Amino acid sequence: MLTIENLRTVIAADPPVRAVDGVSLMIPAGKTTALVGESGCGKTMLALSLTRLFPKSASIQSGRILFRNRELTALPESELRRIRGGGIAYIFQDPMSALNPVLSIGFQLQEAIDLHRERAAGSPPAPADLLRQVRIADPERRLLQYSHQLSGGERQRVMIAMALAGRPELLVADEPTSALDVSTQAELFDLLTDLKSQRGMALLLITHDLRAVARRADRIAVMYAGRIVEWGESKRVLAQPSHPYTQALLRCLPPVGRGKQTPAAIPGSVPDLAQIPAGCPFHPRCPEAFEKCRSAEPKLRPLPSQPTQQVSCWARETTP
Amino acid sequence: MGPFLLRRLAALIPTFFGITLISFAVLHLAPGQPVGTMTDLNVKVSMEARQRRIAEFHLDQPLHKQYGLWLKKTLIGDFGDSWNDGRPVLEKIGEAIPITVGINLLALAGILGLGIPIGLFGAARENSGWDHLLTGGVLIGFALPTFWIALLALDFFGVRLGWVPVSGLNSLEADRFGFLAFWGDRLHHLLLPVGVTIFGGLAGISRYVRSQAAQTLRQDYIRTARAKGLPESRVLFRHAFRNALLPLITILGLSIPGLIGGSVILETIFAIPGMGRLFFDAVFMRDQPVVMGILILGAILTLLGNLLADIAYAAADPRIRYGGGS
Numbered sequence: 001m002l003t004i005e006n007l008r009t010v011i012a013a014d015p016p017v018r019a020v021d022g023v024s025l026m027i028p029a030g031k032t033t034a035l036v037g038e039s040g041c042g043k044t045m046l047a048l049s050l051t052r053l054f055p056k057s058a059s060i061q062s063g064r065i066l067f068r069n070r071e072l073t074a075l076p077e078s079e080l081r082r083i084r085g086g087g088i089a090y091i092f093q094d095p096m097s098a099l100n101p102v103l104s105i106g107f108q109l110q111e112a113i114d115l116h117r118e119r120a121a122g123s124p125p126a127p128a129d130l131l132r133q134v135r136i137a138d139p140e141r142r143l144l145q146y147s148h149q150l151s152g153g154e155r156q157r158v159m160i161a162m163a164l165a166g167r168p169e170l171l172v173a174d175e176p177t178s179a180l181d182v183s184t185q186a187e188l189f190d191l192l193t194d195l196k197s198q199r200g201m202a203l204l205l206i207t208h209d210l211r212a213v214a215r216r217a218d219r220i221a222v223m224y225a226g227r228i229v230e231w232g233e234s235k236r237v238l239a240q241p242s243h244p245y246t247q248a249l250l251r252c253l254p255p256v257g258r259g260k261q262t263p264a265a266i267p268g269s270v271p272d273l274a275q276i277p278a279g280c281p282f283h284p285r286c287p288e289a290f291e292k293c294r295s296a297e298p299k300l301r302p303l304p305s306q307p308t309q310q311v312s313c314w315a316r317e318t319t320p
Numbered sequence: 321m322g323p324f325l326l327r328r329l330a331a332l333i334p335t336f337f338g339i340t341l342i343s344f345a346v347l348h349l350a351p352g353q354p355v356g357t358m359t360d361l362n363v364k365v366s367m368e369a370r371q372r373r374i375a376e377f378h379l380d381q382p383l384h385k386q387y388g389l390w391l392k393k394t395l396i397g398d399f400g401d402s403w404n405d406g407r408p409v410l411e412k413i414g415e416a417i418p419i420t421v422g423i424n425l426l427a428l429a430g431i432l433g434l435g436i437p438i439g440l441f442g443a444a445r446e447n448s449g450w451d452h453l454l455t456g457g458v459l460i461g462f463a464l465p466t467f468w469i470a471l472l473a474l475d476f477f478g479v480r481l482g483w484v485p486v487s488g489l490n491s492l493e494a495d496r497f498g499f500l501a502f503w504g505d506r507l508h509h510l511l512l513p514v515g516v517t518i519f520g521g522l523a524g525i526s527r528y529v530r531s532q533a534a535q536t537l538r539q540d541y542i543r544t545a546r547a548k549g550l551p552e553s554r555v556l557f558r559h560a561f562r563n564a565l566l567p568l569i570t571i572l573g574l575s576i577p578g579l580i581g582g583s584v585i586l587e588t589i590f591a592i593p594g595m596g597r598l599f600f601d602a603v604f605m606r607d608q609p610v611v612m613g614i615l616i617l618g619a620i621l622t623l624l625g626n627l628l629a630d631i632a633y634a635a636a637d638p639r640i641r642y643g644g645g646s
Contacts, residue, residue, distance in 0.1 A: 089548075097539060098541055103559070111548065116549065159544070
């Protein structure tokens with residue numbers, strides 16, 4: 001449904017920051033794709049690049065984004081605006097600051113409904129119904145309130161309701177629960193998954209919390225230094241991670257229950273996106289790195305043993 | 321809102337008395353006798369007459385008694401007569417205040433009418449050529465001393481080009497004009513002083529608005545508004561500028577007392593009989609009733625301005641209206 005081909009997004013600076021560096025990714029309709037990786041690996045910039053919501057200093061240098069048979073990178077701002085909210089909707093990390101503090105919840109919802117009123121068939125949704133769908137109690141009263149009168153979880157639900165107003169085909173949730181407590185996190189993930197199935201929309205779930213997506217995602221894409229390093233069905237990626245970075249990420253998780261393993265940190269730190277190491281960007285931290293990794297960059301290729309799982313690693317390529 | 325208002329009003333009372341006490345004391349610390357201007361320069365005034373004046377003004381009493389006497393009269397609304405020409409203080413202020421307030425209101429309208437759009441434009445097109453040109457231009461008005469701009473403008477527009485009159489509020493023959501012609505003539509005379517005041521005040525407002533708006537545009541909820549698919553104009557006007565202009569309410573509230581305080585320099589240069597000149601002259605004459613009258617008026621307006629700003633804030637920002645916090 002959404003296909004990204006070799007996308008490069010650069011933030012103007014000295015030296016330029018290559019936040020998204022040659023990403024190719026397919027997001028299938030009606031499925032949940034999880035985009036995981038450490039902070040600062042370019043996840044958010046990739047998501048914002050889809051509809052060019054990034055700051056003015058950023059720009060798409062090359063690549064294509066195909067959505068509804070249209071090439072989004074070539075669309076002018078005025079047409080891209082219809083895609084925003086109506087085709088691809090977003091919810092962001094911090095619901096406290098993501099809602100306008102001086103406009104009522106009802107106003108902000110109605111605004112989103114009105115914007116996409118003429119596009120979709122059928123009668124437009126009522127603001128209170130949207131709040132009911134995201135399981136907010138007493139929706140009529142909430143409509144008259146302001147964001148500071150809501151709890152963190154309620155604010156994020158309002159954000160989701162606002163995103164649903166445009167009846168999008170893809171919902172991008174950028175770290176939707178990082179600012180919330182653990183029990184609220186689970187509720188919100190369940191809500192998002194339910195809404196996805198009810199409405200048949202695709203969900204792009206951006207997170208650094210592999211455990212949170214483990215049960216809920218259909219596909220997992222692992223991002224490192226502006227690139228996708230591994231992509232595949234989530235069960236397989238979690239059970240048999242192939243890329244050394246994915247393996248390291250999974251070792252970082254504290255074991256649940258009686259496990260005797262202690263979580264292991266990944267040595268080194270995330271590279272500065274303005275100074276990405278030559279060759280494979282992960283080689284300075286990689287336990288399996290050899291000579292070739294320092295000089296040439298591997299490409300995302302299907303694993304010989306498991307063609308649905310793709311990985312970019314020289315150590316996994318069968319050299320004839 | 322009711323208790324909020326009462327609390328604020330009650331807090332104003334001690335502040336008000338503090339202001340009167342300090343003003344009164346400072347005025348008496350200044351060297352020179354109020355009766356001096358009437359007696360020292362006039363050889364015909366006898367020592368007895370001088371003593372009579374001192375007794376009449378209660379200047380022979382200790383300071384706290386003088387303050388008590390003054391307060392008693394003032395609290396019943398009696399501001400007294402000028403010690404200089406014997407005319408009631410309220411009458412003198414009443415003549416000067418419409419002139420100064422009129423000029424200041426015109427100038428404030430001009431400053432807001434030009435400064436806010438310049439600031440908002442600068443924020444929306446941050447670091448563009450126009451932004452640099454406008455913000456740089458208004459900075460000139462801020463950096464140059466007002467009296468110098470006033471003199472240059474007077475020479476250029478008044479003398480060389482002859483577009484505007486150079487002094488006073490009206491032409492000499494204005495008494496014979498009809499209503500429209502009279503006020504047209506008045507506006508013509510005010511063009512220069514108001515214009516100079518606007519030019520000097522533009523930088524403060526426009527740069528303030530620009531920085532506020534630029535900061536607001538970086539907020540997360542602006543990205544949310546864009547992510548909804550709102551056109552840029554609605555993102556700016558509905559989501560960004562309303563938040564950006566909130567702090568302006570404080571500035572406007574604080575500028576209310578400034579409305580009655582005329583600029584001594586500008587009123588002198590343009591020969592305008594406003595509050596600035598009245599206060600300046602009264603201080604030099606040690607004309608206590610006039611000085612205190614103007615100070616009290618200023619104090620009341622300052623306090624009211626603060627109160628109005630608080631109320632306006634509460635009306636504009638729901639977080640304050642409802643007592644804040646979730």
